[in-house]
Amino acid sequence: MDKNVVYTDQTWQTRISAPRHKQGLWELVKATPARIGVGRTHTRPLTKTMLKLQYDHAQAIDAVRSEVSRECLQAFDLFSVDTCFQDKETYLKRPDRGRVLSNDAVKTIKEKCLSRPQVQIVVSDGLSAKAIETNLKDVYPALLDSLEASGLKPGTPFFVRGGRVACMDHIGEILKPEVLVLLIGERPGLASAHSMSAYMCYQPRQGTIESDRTVISNIHPNGTPPIEAGAHIGTVLKKMIEQQASGVRLQW
Amino acid sequence: MHEDWITSAGIDVGTSTTKLIISRLKINRVSGSFALPRFDIVDRKIVYRSPIIHTPLKNREEIDVETLSGWLSDQYQNAGIQLQDIQSGAVIITGETAIKKNAETILHHLADHSGKFVVAMAGAHLEGILAGKGSGALERSRQVAGVVANVDIGGGTANTVFFKRGQVLGTVTFHAGGRLIELDDTGMIHHLSPSIQPWLRHHNIHLTNGSRIDFPLLEHITGQLSQDLTDVLTGQKSLDQLKPLLHSTTVDNIPDIQDIIISGGIGSLWQNIKQPANLRDVAIYKDMGPLLAYQLKQILRQSTFQIIPPLFSSRATVIGAGMQSTELSGSTIYVDPSILPVRNVPVLSIDLTGITGTDDLSQQQLKTLIHEKMLTGKKIFTENEQIPFALSIQGLEHCSYRFNKNLAHTLHRSYRTLFPDAEALITVCQFDMAKALGHSLKLLAKDDYKIACIDQIDVKHGDYLDMGEIIPPSMVPVVIKTLAFS
Numbered sequence: 001m002d003k004n005v006v007y008t009d010q011t012w013q014t015r016i017s018a019p020r021h022k023q024g025l026w027e028l029v030k031a032t033p034a035r036i037g038v039g040r041t042h043t044r045p046l047t048k049t050m051l052k053l054q055y056d057h058a059q060a061i062d063a064v065r066s067e068v069s070r071e072c073l074q075a076f077d078l079f080s081v082d083t084c085f086q087d088k089e090t091y092l093k094r095p096d097r098g099r100v101l102s103n104d105a106v107k108t109i110k111e112k113c114l115s116r117p118q119v120q121i122v123v124s125d126g127l128s129a130k131a132i133e134t135n136l137k138d139v140y141p142a143l144l145d146s147l148e149a150s151g152l153k154p155g156t157p158f159f160v161r162g163g164r165v166a167c168m169d170h171i172g173e174i175l176k177p178e179v180l181v182l183l184i185g186e187r188p189g190l191a192s193a194h195s196m197s198a199y200m201c202y203q204p205r206q207g208t209i210e211s212d213r214t215v216i217s218n219i220h221p222n223g224t225p226p227i228e229a230g231a232h233i234g235t236v237l238k239k240m241i242e243q244q245a246s247g248v249r250l251q252w
Numbered sequence: 253m254h255e256d257w258i259t260s261a262g263i264d265v266g267t268s269t270t271k272l273i274i275s276r277l278k279i280n281r282v283s284g285s286f287a288l289p290r291f292d293i294v295d296r297k298i299v300y301r302s303p304i305i306h307t308p309l310k311n312r313e314e315i316d317v318e319t320l321s322g323w324l325s326d327q328y329q330n331a332g333i334q335l336q337d338i339q340s341g342a343v344i345i346t347g348e349t350a351i352k353k354n355a356e357t358i359l360h361h362l363a364d365h366s367g368k369f370v371v372a373m374a375g376a377h378l379e380g381i382l383a384g385k386g387s388g389a390l391e392r393s394r395q396v397a398g399v400v401a402n403v404d405i406g407g408g409t410a411n412t413v414f415f416k417r418g419q420v421l422g423t424v425t426f427h428a429g430g431r432l433i434e435l436d437d438t439g440m441i442h443h444l445s446p447s448i449q450p451w452l453r454h455h456n457i458h459l460t461n462g463s464r465i466d467f468p469l470l471e472h473i474t475g476q477l478s479q480d481l482t483d484v485l486t487g488q489k490s491l492d493q494l495k496p497l498l499h500s501t502t503v504d505n506i507p508d509i510q511d512i513i514i515s516g517g518i519g520s521l522w523q524n525i526k527q528p529a530n531l532r533d534v535a536i537y538k539d540m541g542p543l544l545a546y547q548l549k550q551i552l553r554q555s556t557f558q559i560i561p562p563l564f565s566s567r568a569t570v571i572g573a574g575m576q577s578t579e580l581s582g583s584t585i586y587v588d589p590s591i592l593p594v595r596n597v598p599v600l601s602i603d604l605t606g607i608t609g610t611d612d613l614s615q616q617q618l619k620t621l622i623h624e625k626m627l628t629g630k631k632i633f634t635e636n637e638q639i640p641f642a643l644s645i646q647g648l649e650h651c652s653y654r655f656n657k658n659l660a661h662t663l664h665r666s667y668r669t670l671f672p673d674a675e676a677l678i679t680v681c682q683f684d685m686a687k688a689l690g691h692s693l694k695l696l697a698k699d700d701y702k703i704a705c706i707d708q709i710d711v712k713h714g715d716y717l718d719m720g721e722i723i724p725p726s727m728v729p730v731v732i733k734t735l736a737f738s
Contacts, residue, residue, distance in 0.1 A: 021397050023397070023417055024397060024417075027417070137652070137653060137654075138652055138653040139653075141653045141657075142653050142656075142688045142691070145688070145691040145692060145695060146687075146688075146691055148691075148695065149586075149691045149694055149695070197286075215286050216286065216287070216288060217286040217287070218286070218287065221650045222650075224287060224288055225288075225650075225651070225683070225684050225685060225688075226653075227651060227652070227653050227656050227685060227688035228288060228584050228684050228685055228686075228687055228688050229288060230653075230688065231584065231586075231687035231688040231690075231691050232288055232289075232584045232687055235584075235687075235726070251725075252289065252725065
């Protein structure tokens, strides 16, 4: 697991030097990924704390600019299509472009994908390709197991480069799946630059509103456990099909 | 937000008294809308408490089961509760009652006939823990830094439990209670419990059934008993030095106690006790209870402990049993509902901390580790071939899919080889991974055997586990009977 590289780097760790109530402090620190109990020098943070903050910020920026490797997609047999995002700069300035698939993409999808599948799986880099690189290997196979355990049938999965959440709607129009799940990289933060979300929707279509989407977020090794998230998605999708609803109207 | 209540019963059959409570536990989603579901018990309400009655006995050796069952069904009727409404809870046989001839039969009879999922408990350590939960000691330990001790003194035993930051450190039980000497207001001893005899001899006091005792001697006895208890709790005397007083212990030394709570019958007498002046004042319950309560209060007050009043006193154990014995599993789990409920399954524990590699060497290591552990399980847990044990998997805070798959294969292979006739495999994971592991196991087990894979429950080797029916949407109530401490 990448965890050693990414997070439990003991060398970064700073602590209050002589806490009055050591166990209480430890419990608080354990309860949150926020930078608490890191110590201070007079009224300022320690140099190490500041460096770690800058380091994490740099990681966040790198995550936005990164690309998902060909190997990662090949490992799961995902073909790749583009939205109308053009390039990363435009992608960041024009969110609307990430919601619409390119003409080529529409054509490829129509050629390669099973139409009207029960479950359509889509993977997209979104704002963090690193999120996909880190978590797909755990979430995706666990998701396939959970579909099997729930008796659900997936269609033809694929990868979307430069996608935004609402690209689900366009894909919904093209393939008409009963339910769609989009695994997409989240906007990187200082706690984690490789956090992924699973957005799920019952019969996504042009005009779907945000409250019709169900989401499991914060999926990464130190957040929502990736294999457990994958395992639970099947249950949620099954409930969507049973209740013919998603988002706030779904009971789960 | 999802909100639900379940009904829970607690029954305490003690040395001198028996009582029942019915409570409602509120279950609510505690995780955010964008997180995986996680539910917990967020509120507890007592909806009925029975009167406290004398434990019905046929004779000194046997509990009167007909009278007890009759009383219980009357109480359920008074409470307006149907048996099938009871979804959790515990019945505990405590103190000297637990050594009665028919105690075990009665315990399981009551557990089976008190609701859908009422768990049988016995043993001084469990009693101590339940009393400490019911008296509020556990909750207090979550708020303070030091050790909070609860001493539940009833008729026959003083069950002591030590909590620190919400965790049980251990329990000690003493032969100290109000009913160890039963007497009338003339000082005539009607019954002298055999369990106080060694301690009396230790102090060169000679008493016999049917003889008379005068007030100064009784004052001396209760005073000495209180002094010894206090000395051992403060650490002035070691547990070894007071062996005659010791019933059982799970610790070698008493930890440094900050706060102390006295519950049980003596605890409730303690609140408004006036100094008994003569035998008539003492013998109002036909035992030495009031004098013991008075003396203990005087002596304990001189110690350095901060004395905290209990939330519940004589009902502490029954409230612990009814309201705080049940936990909820994680909500992303995989359980075949047809095996529920399961009762009294021993726990076999395996620690996989640090073993997360997926290379050949690690795989071989994992295989050996699991196979050897299951062999141990086969040797020591021979009682139930259908479900020989529940395997508790410690560690794996971060579990990759590949490791999860390896783990499932390894578990499946060893279990199939060693327990070909088993009906089900139960695994309890420390961290949130049970649904993924459960799916992997299910895909391997097919319809060969059933799978129950739950998580976020803290169990140790030697504990016993009871698991009730699924509470919607997707969790199970679990009662852990802890016999061992770290």
